[in-house]
Amino acid sequence: MTDEMExxxxxxxxxxxxxxxxxxxxxxxxxxxxxxxxWQLMWWRFRKHKLAMIAGVILLLLYCIALFPEFLATYSxxxxxxxxxxxxxxxxxxxxxxxxxxxxxFIYAYERxxxxxxxxxxxxxxxxxxxxxxxxxxxxxxxxxxLVASNLHLVGVKPDExxxxxxxxxxGTDNLGRDLFSRMMYGTRISLxxxxxxxxxxxxxxxxxxxxxxxxGGVADLVIQRVIEFIRAVPGIPLWMALSxxxxxxxxxxxxxxxxxxxxxxxxxxGLARIVRGRFLALxxxxxIMAARLAGSGExxxxxxxxxxxxxxxxxxxxxxxxxxxxxxxxSLSFLGLGLRPPVISWGVLxxxxxxxxxxxxxxxxxxxxxxVIVTVLAYNFLGDxxxxxxxxxxx
Amino acid sequence: xxxxxxxxxxxxxxxxxxxxxxxxxxxxxxxGDYLTNYVNRLMLQxxxxxxxxxxALKVQYGLGQPIYIRYLKWMSGVVRGNFGVxxxxxxxxxxxxxxxxxLTVVISLATTLFIWAVAMPIGIYSATHQYSIGDYIxxxxxxxxxxxxxxxxxxxxxxxxFSRFGVNLSGLFSEQYVEQGWSFGKVVDMLKHMWxxxxxxxxxxxxxxxxxxxxxxLDELRKPYVTTARSKGLTERKVIWKYPVRxxxxxxxxxxxxxxxxxVGGSTIISVVLSLPTSGPLYLKSLQTQDMYLAxxxxxxxxxxxxxxxxxxxxxxxxxxxxxxxx
Numbered sequence: 001m002t003d004e005m006e007x008x009x010x011x012x013x014x015x016x017x018x019x020x021x022x023x024x025x026x027x028x029x030x031x032x033x034x035x036x037x038x039w040q041l042m043w044w045r046f047r048k049h050k051l052a053m054i055a056g057v058i059l060l061l062l063y064c065i066a067l068f069p070e071f072l073a074t075y076s077x078x079x080x081x082x083x084x085x086x087x088x089x090x091x092x093x094x095x096x097x098x099x100x101x102x103x104x105x106f107i108y109a110y111e112r113x114x115x116x117x118x119x120x121x122x123x124x125x126x127x128x129x130x131x132x133x134x135x136x137x138x139x140x141x142x143x144x145x146x147l148v149a150s151n152l153h154l155v156g157v158k159p160d161e162x163x164x165x166x167x168x169x170x171x172g173t174d175n176l177g178r179d180l181f182s183r184m185m186y187g188t189r190i191s192l193x194x195x196x197x198x199x200x201x202x203x204x205x206x207x208x209x210x211x212x213x214x215x216x217g218g219v220a221d222l223v224i225q226r227v228i229e230f231i232r233a234v235p236g237i238p239l240w241m242a243l244s245x246x247x248x249x250x251x252x253x254x255x256x257x258x259x260x261x262x263x264x265x266x267x268x269x270x271g272l273a274r275i276v277r278g279r280f281l282a283l284x285x286x287x288x289i290m291a292a293r294l295a296g297s298g299e300x301x302x303x304x305x306x307x308x309x310x311x312x313x314x315x316x317x318x319x320x321x322x323x324x325x326x327x328x329x330x331x332s333l334s335f336l337g338l339g340l341r342p343p344v345i346s347w348g349v350l351x352x353x354x355x356x357x358x359x360x361x362x363x364x365x366x367x368x369x370x371x372x373v374i375v376t377v378l379a380y381n382f383l384g385d386x387x388x389x390x391x392x393x394x395x396x
Numbered sequence: 397x398x399x400x401x402x403x404x405x406x407x408x409x410x411x412x413x414x415x416x417x418x419x420x421x422x423x424x425x426x427x428g429d430y431l432t433n434y435v436n437r438l439m440l441q442x443x444x445x446x447x448x449x450x451x452a453l454k455v456q457y458g459l460g461q462p463i464y465i466r467y468l469k470w471m472s473g474v475v476r477g478n479f480g481v482x483x484x485x486x487x488x489x490x491x492x493x494x495x496x497x498x499l500t501v502v503i504s505l506a507t508t509l510f511i512w513a514v515a516m517p518i519g520i521y522s523a524t525h526q527y528s529i530g531d532y533i534x535x536x537x538x539x540x541x542x543x544x545x546x547x548x549x550x551x552x553x554x555x556x557x558f559s560r561f562g563v564n565l566s567g568l569f570s571e572q573y574v575e576q577g578w579s580f581g582k583v584v585d586m587l588k589h590m591w592x593x594x595x596x597x598x599x600x601x602x603x604x605x606x607x608x609x610x611x612x613x614l615d616e617l618r619k620p621y622v623t624t625a626r627s628k629g630l631t632e633r634k635v636i637w638k639y640p641v642r643x644x645x646x647x648x649x650x651x652x653x654x655x656x657x658x659x660v661g662g663s664t665i666i667s668v669v670l671s672l673p674t675s676g677p678l679y680l681k682s683l684q685t686q687d688m689y690l691a692x693x694x695x696x697x698x699x700x701x702x703x704x705x706x707x708x709x710x711x712x713x714x715x716x717x718x719x720x721x722x723x
Contacts, residue, residue, distance in 0.1 A: 230414050233706055235698045237661030238679065239418070242695055245683035246425035328545050332665055335547055336680055351547075355669065357566050360555045367555065370548045378543035 042313060045390040052386020055379040062376060066189040070142035072154050073182035074168060077345055081167075081177030083112075087123055089172040089180075089365050097127045106132045107157070109166040120362075131166060134158040172365040174353050183345050184369055190346040191327060192376070194261055198326040199319050201265035206272030207315070213273065214280025215303065221277075228270045236267050240329060244338045253344045260339050264329045268322055275318050279311040313391035321384035324377040331373055347373050397714065400721045404710045408703055415699040416474065420467050423692035474696070480689035484682065489693045492678065497697055499568070500667075500674040503593055504659040504701075510594045511601040511655070512648055518602075519609025520641060526614065534606060541603025546662045550596045550669040557592075565592045566670045596666050601655055608647045616640035649712045656705035660698050 036044075046052060065072060090107045097108075108125035115122050137156030143149050159165040171180035213224040243263045247256055283289060292306050327347075333339030334348025335355070342349055347369045353359060354366035435450070473480065479489035522531045557565040568589050569582065616622065617640055625635045667676030675694060682690035714721045 226410075230411060233411060233657065233699070233702055234415065234418065235657035235661040235702050237664055238695055238698045239422075241664070241680070241683055242422045242425070242691060245686075245691075246422070324543075331545060332547060336665065336668060338680075338683060354551060357554050357558060357564060360551055361558045364555055364559070367548075367551055370545075370551070374544050374548065377545070378539060381539065381543060 038313075042390045046386050049386035049389060051382045052389075055382035055386070058375065058379045059383060062188065062372075062379075063192060065185055066192045068144065069185035069189050070144070071150075071152065073179075073185040074139065074153060074155055074170065075179045075182045076140045077178065077183040077186045078343060079178065081173065083177070084167070084169070084173055085175050085177040086121065086363050087169050087173040087177070088363075089170060089368075090168050091125070092133065092170070096130065104132050106130055107168055129166070131160060131168075132158045133168065171368050172363070174363075174366060180350070180365065180368065183350055184347075184372065187345040187347050187350050187369065188372065190257070190340065190344060191330060191348070191373075194257070194264070194330045194346070195323040195327040195380075197258075198261045198265045198268070198330075199323050201262060202269035202272055202322065203315070203319060205265065205269035207276050209269070210273030210276030211280060211303070214277035215284070215307075217281075224273070225277075228273055231267060231270050234267075237329075237332065240264065240267065240333060241336065241338050244333050249341075253340070256340060257344065260330060260333065261326075264326050268325060268329075271322060272315070272318055275314060276311070279314060280307065283307050283310060313387075317384060317387040317391045320380060320387050323384075324380040327373070327376060327380075397721060400714050401711055404707055404714075408707055411703055412700070415703065416471060416696060417467070418699065419692045419696035420470060422695050423470070423688045424463070424466075426686045426688060479693040479696075482682070482687050482690045484685050484687040484690070489690050492690065493675065493693060493697065496673060496675045496678055499672070500660065500663055500676070501701065503590070503597070503663055503672070503674060504656060506590065507594055507597045507601070507659050507663075508652065508655060510598045511605055514598070515602045515605035515609060516645070516648065519606045519644075520613060520636075522606065522610040523613035523617065523644075524636060538603040538606050541599040542607075544599075546596060546600060547665050547669050549599055550592075550666045553592055553596060554669070566672075568593070568672045568674075593663070593666060593670055593672060596670070597659060597662050600662065601658060605647065605651065608651070609644055612647060613640055613644035616643050646713070646717065649709055649716055652705055652709035652712070657698075657702045660701055 087110060090110070092105045092107060094103070094105055095101050096106070107130075108127055109129035109131060110123040111126040111129075113122050113124065114120070134156050135154060137153055137158070138151050139153040139156055141149065141151045155168075155170070157165040157168045167179070169179050169181065171184060173179055174183075209224050213221045240263055243266075244260055247259045251259065289302060289306060292302050297305070330339055330346060331348035331351065334341075334346050335351045337352060340346045340349055350369040351367070351373075354363065359366060470480065477490060479493075481487070482489050482492055485492055518534050522534050525531055554565055557563050569585055617636075619640075622635060622640060625638075626632075630638075663672075663674060664676040664679060666672075667674045668680055671677065675697075679691065679694045681687075682694065
């Protein structure tokens with residue numbers, strides 16, 4: 001941000017015409033700054049943070065996947081194929097084997113042979129079997145958001161003249177011959193929502209306990225602070241593991257999902273509680289709170305009408321920064337086999353397939369879900385950084 | 397100083413008690429009592445316990461008694477170094493845990509040293525050369541370290557090692573040493589294998605530490621006393637190293653308290669991926685088979701390690717910054 005300012009300054013000095021224009025712009029901007037609401041100021045500040053903006057767009061796209069996985073998936077995620085286990089990803093091509101370029105993407109169907117020495121299945125592209133990819137094709141039936149029945153899918157293979165079409169595996173298949181790409185799309189829903197719901201839980205814990213601690217102080221503060229210190233001192237991952245291992249195996253998937261979410265948020269509300277407490281302590285001494293008190297406002301009104309709005313932005317920023325931890329927590333737990341269990345699909349469950357050297361060596365594409373994890377976590381970090389900078393529009 | 401250390405040690409006591417309660421809760425968590433599970437397991441193996449043995453076991457574990465009695469029974473054993481018996485292995489828990497825990501401690505400490513050794517110079521460089529190419533490169537690596545989960549880094553290491561170089565990077569010892577007792581050769585062999593877990597585990601911590609050091613040092617460098625020092629004609633080297641760097645180093649010590657739990661936890665996961673003979677895989681197995689005395693003891697040990705780490709970091713901070721001692 002300071003870079004941009006400096007750049008602007010030098011340009012102003014170089015050209016007097018731009019200088020005058022610039023002044024006009026500055027003046028009008030200044031006017032709007034005075035009447036702008038705090039949220040507007042924050043938005044302007046946030047907009048300047050290029051990386052955060054990009055991260056925001058990426059996250060929006062990811063959440064679109066989470067909303068409509070059925071449309072994006074090419075096949076049903078639970079459909080297993082005995083004949084197509086451990087198929088490597090199909091390469092989507094634009095240039096064919098003779099070097100001709102076409103705008104329509106296509107794939108080569110795989111030819112399946114068995115390695116005479118290792119007896120492993122080997123898949124080689126059959127250069128004669130060229131199949132174009134079609135968009136908005138018909139496939140398996142599903143319901144959009146559980147409401148509207150449809151069978152439209154974004155991508156699929158178009159049948160050739162004889163009417164046959166092979167299946168396309170954009171990310172390959174797993175040991176049971178299930179299409180990894182479709183499973184990825186479905187897993188996105190679980191993995192991304194667990195972050196949001198977990199954060200909602202820790203928001204609840206954090207703001208209540210942090211608020212109590214900061215507003216009343218005294219014994220409540222002492223006890224809550226000790227508890228927070230204690231929770232922060234216990235190594236989180238082993239405790240997560242122990243708690244989620246204790247979830248009964250007989251629980252239905254949905255309850256396990258909520259159980260895991262509660263466990264994750266149980267250990268992560270402490271950060272938020274500390275921030276809320278700090279803000280309360282600082283705000284308690286502010287003049288406008290004193291003014292509200294003198295004007296006869298009740299305690300609840302002071303807290304929710306005057307104090308909370310003045311640190312909502314901080315809370316949003318720190319919540320955003322705590323989501324990736326949740327997502328990583330779920331992924332790690334499921335990866336170890338302690339979190340969500342099949343048939344539930346999450347990124348961690350998918351990554352479980354690539355857990356050891358053998359899997360990594362023979363089926364490296366099973367690690368592809370990891371890329372989604374990395375992108376999501378990075379995007380949340382950048383977005384959170386941008387929000388944190390924007391949260392205090394009056395700084396600098 | 398002595399008084400400060402004593403006070404810190406006394407602070408530890410309630411935390412330690414809380415830790416034992418948590419560990420006991422972990423032991424008690426699974427539904428059903430472990431004696432029934434144990435008897436069932438024995439029956440599966442074709443062994444039967446007679447009534448007298450069953451009664452003896454019941455008394456030993458205090459079944460049928462209120463929960464706090466069972467807790468006190470367990471605690472009295474723990475204090476004497478008796479952590480209960482692992483149902484799965486049929487051995488005392490202490491015997492199973494000992495060496496693996498030692499390796500976990502060694503790896504965690506080595507990783508801490510690795511993080512310090514790497515993050516300190518890079519953090520200082522990034523702050524003194526703000527917005528240089530090096531700064532950007534290190535910032536990028538830092539973001540990767542924060543964003544990529546440890547087990548992914550471990551998997552990527554395994555994959556690259558195998559597919560590009562054809563080597564197996566998992567494990568902590570070469571084959572000929574795995575079954576052997578400790579010897580000089582085995583220690584050397586371990587050091588040769590240790591760099592993979594060190595880098596994998598250390599990357600996240602290093603990234604965080606670089607960011608804090610950079611931010612802290614940048615804050616310090618903007619302060620008036622630095623300008624004063626410059627205006628008085630001190631050499632740049634002296635200006636930076638004499639005070640700002642020293643002040644910016646506080647997070648290295650205070651961060652220890654948060655670094656250790658992260659390392660212990662992180663090593664639990666990556667040791668499963670890299671199949672290290674540390675506590676991680678055994679802990680995971682104990683949870684999967686509901687071998688709760690083993691699991692609970694692990695939780696206890698991990699937490700105690702962390703509490704000790706916090707104590708060390710507090711004492712070091714007191715040495716470094718006299719203001720903290722007289723708070």
